[in-house]
Amino acid sequence: MEDIRLALIVIAPLIGAVASYVFGRVAPKLSGGIASAAVAVSLFNVVSLWQGLGAQESFSFILSSWLSFADVQLPLEIYFDKLSAVMCLVVTGVGLLIHLYSIGYMAEDESRPRFFAYLNLFIASMLILVLGKSLPVIFIGWEGVGLCSYLLIGFWYTNPDFASAGRKAFVMNRIGDLGFIVAMAILYHACGTLDVIALSNPKILARIPSDLGYIAGIALFLAATGKSAQLPLFTWLPDAMAGPTPVSALIHAATMVTAGIYLMARMFGVVGLDPLVPAIILWTALATSAVAALIAISQNDIKKVLAYSTVSQLGFMFLAVGVGAYSVALFHVVTHAFFKACLFMSAGSVIHGCHHEQDMRRMGGLARSMPLTCLSYGAATLAIAGIAPFAGYFSKHAILESLAHTPNIYLHSFSGVIGLAATAIAICTAFYMTRSFILTFMGSYRGEGHPHEAPMIMTAPVLLLAALSVAGGLVLNPVFFHYLEGPLPPVQEHASGGVIGFIFGSAPGLFGILAAYTLFVLVPTLKDQVRKVLWIGEKISAGKFFVDEILEVTVIAPVRALSVVVTQVLDRSVSLGSGEAIGGISRAVGELTCRATTGQVSTYVLWIFASAALLLYVFLPVR
Amino acid sequence: MDPIVSYLGIACVLFTIGGIGLCLRRNAIVLFMCVEMMLNAVNLAFVAFSKIHGNLDGQIAVFFVMVIAAAESAIGLAIILAVFRTHSSIETTDAAELKW
Numbered sequence: 001m002e003d004i005r006l007a008l009i010v011i012a013p014l015i016g017a018v019a020s021y022v023f024g025r026v027a028p029k030l031s032g033g034i035a036s037a038a039v040a041v042s043l044f045n046v047v048s049l050w051q052g053l054g055a056q057e058s059f060s061f062i063l064s065s066w067l068s069f070a071d072v073q074l075p076l077e078i079y080f081d082k083l084s085a086v087m088c089l090v091v092t093g094v095g096l097l098i099h100l101y102s103i104g105y106m107a108e109d110e111s112r113p114r115f116f117a118y119l120n121l122f123i124a125s126m127l128i129l130v131l132g133k134s135l136p137v138i139f140i141g142w143e144g145v146g147l148c149s150y151l152l153i154g155f156w157y158t159n160p161d162f163a164s165a166g167r168k169a170f171v172m173n174r175i176g177d178l179g180f181i182v183a184m185a186i187l188y189h190a191c192g193t194l195d196v197i198a199l200s201n202p203k204i205l206a207r208i209p210s211d212l213g214y215i216a217g218i219a220l221f222l223a224a225t226g227k228s229a230q231l232p233l234f235t236w237l238p239d240a241m242a243g244p245t246p247v248s249a250l251i252h253a254a255t256m257v258t259a260g261i262y263l264m265a266r267m268f269g270v271v272g273l274d275p276l277v278p279a280i281i282l283w284t285a286l287a288t289s290a291v292a293a294l295i296a297i298s299q300n301d302i303k304k305v306l307a308y309s310t311v312s313q314l315g316f317m318f319l320a321v322g323v324g325a326y327s328v329a330l331f332h333v334v335t336h337a338f339f340k341a342c343l344f345m346s347a348g349s350v351i352h353g354c355h356h357e358q359d360m361r362r363m364g365g366l367a368r369s370m371p372l373t374c375l376s377y378g379a380a381t382l383a384i385a386g387i388a389p390f391a392g393y394f395s396k397h398a399i400l401e402s403l404a405h406t407p408n409i410y411l412h413s414f415s416g417v418i419g420l421a422a423t424a425i426a427i428c429t430a431f432y433m434t435r436s437f438i439l440t441f442m443g444s445y446r447g448e449g450h451p452h453e454a455p456m457i458m459t460a461p462v463l464l465l466a467a468l469s470v471a472g473g474l475v476l477n478p479v480f481f482h483y484l485e486g487p488l489p490p491v492q493e494h495a496s497g498g499v500i501g502f503i504f505g506s507a508p509g510l511f512g513i514l515a516a517y518t519l520f521v522l523v524p525t526l527k528d529q530v531r532k533v534l535w536i537g538e539k540i541s542a543g544k545f546f547v548d549e550i551l552e553v554t555v556i557a558p559v560r561a562l563s564v565v566v567t568q569v570l571d572r573s574v575s576l577g578s579g580e581a582i583g584g585i586s587r588a589v590g591e592l593t594c595r596a597t598t599g600q601v602s603t604y605v606l607w608i609f610a611s612a613a614l615l616l617y618v619f620l621p622v623r
Numbered sequence: 624m625d626p627i628v629s630y631l632g633i634a635c636v637l638f639t640i641g642g643i644g645l646c647l648r649r650n651a652i653v654l655f656m657c658v659e660m661m662l663n664a665v666n667l668a669f670v671a672f673s674k675i676h677g678n679l680d681g682q683i684a685v686f687f688v689m690v691i692a693a694a695e696s697a698i699g700l701a702i703i704l705a706v707f708r709t710h711s712s713i714e715t716t717d718a719a720e721l722k723w
Contacts, residue, residue: 599719601654605645 002052005045006061006080009088010127012041017120024113032103035116039099039123043092050085057081057486060133067136076140079133079197083487086330087130087262090337094254095123097461101345102246104458105352115155115244122148126255130262135184135194138263142180142227145256146173152251153243162242169236176226176233183219186212187270200269200487208273216270217277220263221284228260230318231288234311235548241303245348248303253310253344254337261317261333265326265488272324279410282322286421289315291545293428297435298541301358302347305436309384310340312429316399319422323411325402325491327484331476332395338472339383339392342465346377349454349462350440354447360439362447370453374441376466381437383469385430385509388502391473396426397505398481402491423508430512438520630671637664651703651713655696662692 016038024031049059058081067074080088099119106112125144132138146169154166188194190208198204208216224230229237240252251257264271264281271277289312296308313336320329351358353370367374383390386397403419406412445451453459481491519527531538540546596603641661648654666685673681703713710717 597722599722601715602646602649605642609642609646 002049002059003061005049006059006078006131007063009042009045009049009080009092010063010078010124010131012038012045013120013124013127016041017117017124020120021113021117024116028110028112031113031116032099032106035120036096036099036103038120039092039096042123042127043089043096046085046088046092049080050089053080053082053085074134074136074194076137077133078128078131078137080131081487082484083262083265083330084130086334086484087258088127090258090334091123091126091130091255094337094341094465095126095250097465098246098250098254098341098345101249101348101458101461102244104455105246105348106244109244111155115152118148118151118155119247119250122152122251122256126259129259133196135180135187135196135199138196138266139177139180139184142223142259142263143177145251145259146170146177146227149173149240149251149256152247153240155243155247159242165236165239165242169240172233172236173226176223179219179222179226183216183223183267183270186216186219190216196266199267202269205269205273208270210274213270213273214277217273218280220267220271221277221281224260224263224318225284226260227263228257228314228318229288229311230260230315231284231291232547232551234288234292235544235551237311238304238307238544241301241307245303245344245351248307249341249344249348252307253340257310257314258317258333258337261314261321261329264318264321265330268324268326268489271321275408275410278322278324278408281318282408282411282418285315285318285322286418286425287315288312289319289425290421290428291547293425293432294537294541295544296432297428298538299432300360302350302360302363302436302440303344303358305360305432306340306343306347309343309429309433312425313340313384316396316422316425319418320399320402323402323406323408324489325399326488327481327491328395328398328402330484330488331398331480334476334480335383335391335395335469335473338465339380339390339469342376342380342462342469343384345458345462345465346373346380349373349458350377350451352454352458353451355449355451357447360436363440363445363451364443364447365441365445366451367441369445369451372453372459372463376459376462377437377441379466380469381433382509383473384433385513386426386506387430387509387513388506389474391469391471391476393502393505393509394473394477398477400426426508427512427515430509431516434513434516435520438516442521627671627674630674631668634664634668634671637661637667649714649716651706651715654715655699655703658699659692659696662688 016035020031020034020038023034052059058079060077060079063076063078065073066076099116102115102119106115109115122145125141125148127141129138129141129145132141150166150170153169154163157163157166184194187199187208190212191199191204192207193199193204205213225233237252237257241248243252271281292308292311292315296305296312299305299308313332317329317332317336320326320332349370350363350366350373353366353373354363357363379390383392386393400419400422403422404415406415411418454462519530543549638661641657641659641664644657644660645654648657666688669681669685669688671681673679706718707713712718
């Protein structure tokens with residue numbers, strides 16, 4: 001029975017993808033319902049299996065055999081343990097809410113069946129990713145979510161900018177995938193297995209030579225930087241906002257971008273082999289988080305603010321990975337899924353209500369016309385700012401605390417600096433989120449037309465997520481870390497207690513909110529003075545730290561130059577040249593041999609006689 | 624020596640003369656006659672072998688050869704006539720346009 005349920009988790013959305021497209025072609029209104037029902041089936045099975053986890057450590061099921069050659073057997077096997085359970089609950093739970101929301105958001109779009117088919121395909125791929133028992137199976141899901149992300153970013157493909165944003169995401173992810181493949185090759189070479197359970201066994205990990213272990217760890221992190229948008233591969237994520245807003249909420253905030261964290265947690269044994277790898281992860285994460293937070297301050301597009309904030313929060317998760325607090329990182333994945341999906345969906349409602357306006361400078365005062373959306377955006381803003389007792393407070397606080405207790409020898413002496421920097425980023429986060437809230441919902445309306453509240457089918461899922469952003473942390477915090485102690489290494493217990501702890505822990509968030517409120521509402525003149533002093537900072541922030549430009553010069557230009565060399569020089573001389581040479585030889589041979597055709601009967605007769613004589617000589621038995 | 628073998632000898636001589644003529648001459652009608660001569664040399668050989676083996680297989684083959692030779696001469700003479708009309712000559716060296 002468990003086996004069938006486990007298989008159904010993956011198969012239901014796959015069937016849903018086909019069904020919502022096929023039936024959607026006949027009756028477009030059906031497609032959203034079918035897709036949501038498929039995810040609901042998945043969610044139901046996840047919950048029932050999760051209930052059964054107490055009695056049993058894990059479930060596994062072989063969907064079918066896949067690769068088998070010589071002594072290598074690689075079945076399509078899925079595996080359900082506590083870590084997969086947490087990810088599956090987030091993917092199907094938040095996924096279902098976003099599916100319901102999409103029914104309202106996409107109600108007027110012509111190609112709804114295609115949209116819901118892609119969305120369901122994404123859910124199926126994501127579930128394969130988190131359920132895969134061996135790295136190649138995870139890789140199927142990994143590529144599947146990449147493909148769906150590409151398809152959904154470029155969903156409105158008639159706009160060339162959107163299509164090229166999809167292509168950019170795809171290509172940047174490909175760089176990360178290279179790391180994944182390299183890691184798989186090394187691990188198979190050293191351990192002789194790609195099973196994730198075997199690869200967390202210290203006896204098997206001891207077979208990896210130290211230099212290979214270092215490369216494998218770095219390669220896995222490269223894979224994670226691609227999928228989870230870390231430096232230097234993060235620029236695709238803000239561009240990915242070209243997709244419909246529910247896609248941004250589902251793929252580019254709640255689920256797919258956290259796949260990198262999941263991979264790190266699953267492969268924690270390999271990542272931690274060489275202490276230099278976590279140190280590199282931590283510094284990269286810190287830089288990414290800081291850069292993205294600073295860029296977010298100067299963005300005017302509401303979705304861009306949220307996109308950079310996602311990059312920044314992903315950096316926060318990697319901070320926890322870097323100090324070895326994997327379950328803390330997972331905790332932030334969960335709470336972030338709640339509040340960031342809520343923020344994106346509220347932003348979607350705002351965009352929907354303001355007739356596809358995304359620029360916050362042409363919003364304002366929406367609290368009156370869309371009170372429910374304002375309420376949920378506000379709750380999620382407090383959650384991401386880390387104000388107690390909202391969800392984000394607990395996970396952020398746990399990350400900040402875990403930074404102080406790192407056993408890593410390369411990080412030991414820097415823990416003070418790292419902690420301060422992370423706190424500064426937390427202040428930044430609260431500041432830019434409050435800014436976006438003020439610009440969108442407070443003051444007076446600066447746009448044209450009449451903004452209106454979203455329909456029930458959209459507000460209900462958003463309010464539910466807002467409730468989770470408010471209470472999720474409080475409920476989960478006491479049990480979460482202990483729950484994941486089986487599949488993940490244990491973390492130190494946190495002192496989260498008491499009103500005083502709450503106030504001190506919320507201090508960075510409160511400071512950021514107050515600063516934004518002062519600058520944008522209380523004393524607007526001060527804002528202009530600050531801008532004058534920090535004009536160069538504003539330039540850098542508005543220019544997005546010129547990461548795209550730096551990549552353009554350092555990576556893209558050389559590659560393009562190389563391709564010019566290859567096409568103009570190598571292709572001309574080698575390929576074309578060799579073609580010309582082969583052609584020339586056959587032409588010369590032809591010129592020579594055609595002289596045999598004299599047009600004279602007597603020559604032909606001679607040839608006939610000569611050939612006949614030769615044949616007789618060869619084949620006649622009598623010599 | 625068996626007297627029948629001398630028939631084969633004559634057939635050989637006729638065939639060779641025809642072949643050499645085919646190689647050396649240019650006049651289409653002479654070439655034509657050379658081909659006829661070679662065919663008849665083969666016919667003679669067929670009859671001789673028929674006698675040697677004591678059955679009629681060879682003689683039946685001769686009839687086929689003669690029928691085909693008749694058809695060939697009809698077509699061949701027609702071709703020669705056509706060549707003469709276009710080239711005013713039946714020298715084979717003059718009709719060599721169809722080479723490369």
